[in-house]
Amino acid sequence: MNIHITDEATQWYEQELDIQSGDAVRFFVRYGGIGGRIAGISLGLSVESPDNIYASVSKNGITFFIEETDAWYFDKVDLNVEFDKNLEEPQFIYES
Numbered sequence: 301m302n303i304h305i306t307d308e309a310t311q312w313y314e315q316e317l318d319i320q321s322g323d324a325v326r327f328f329v330r331y332g333g334i335g336g337r338i339a340g341i342s343l344g345l346s347v348e349s350p351d352n353i354y355a356s357v358s359k360n361g362i363t364f365f366i367e368e369t370d371a372w373y374f375d376k377v378d379l380n381v382e383f384d385k386n387l388e389e390p391q392f393i394y395e396s
Contacts, residue, residue: 301374303327303357303364308383309390310359317347321361324350327379329370337373337394355379 313325326346333342350356355374356365364381366374380393 301355301366301371301376302378303355303366303381304378305357305359305364305381306383307359309381310362312383312390313364314360314362319347319362323347324363324365326350327364327366327370329373335392337377341373343392 313319317325319325324347326348327343328346329341330344331341333344336342350363350365350367352368354366354368354371356363358364366379374394377394377396380395381390382393383389384391
C-alpha cells in the first residue's frame with residue numbers, strides 16, 4: 301500500500317490546514333460521508349503526530365500517513381490524493 305499526493309493537493313492542505321514542514325497529517329477511516337471505498341465509510345483527516353504508521357509519504361517536509369489501525373480499509377489498494385480543479389479541493393482515488 302502506497303500513498304501518492306500531488307503537489308497541488310499538498311499546497312491545498314498547507315493553506316487550508318495552516319501546516320508547514322515538520323507537521324504530519326493523518327488520513328483515518330470514519331463512518332459516514334460520501335465518496336469512500338466502502339459504502340458508508342469515508343476518510344477523515346487530522347493534523348497529529350504519527351504513532352504506528354502503516355503507510356506514509358513526505359511532501360514539502362510534511363508527512364501524510366495512515367495508522368496500522370486503518371490498514372484494513374486499504375487492503376490491496378494505493379491511495380492517490382489529487383486536486384480536483386472543478387471542486388477546488390483534494391479528492392481520494394483508490395487504485396488496485
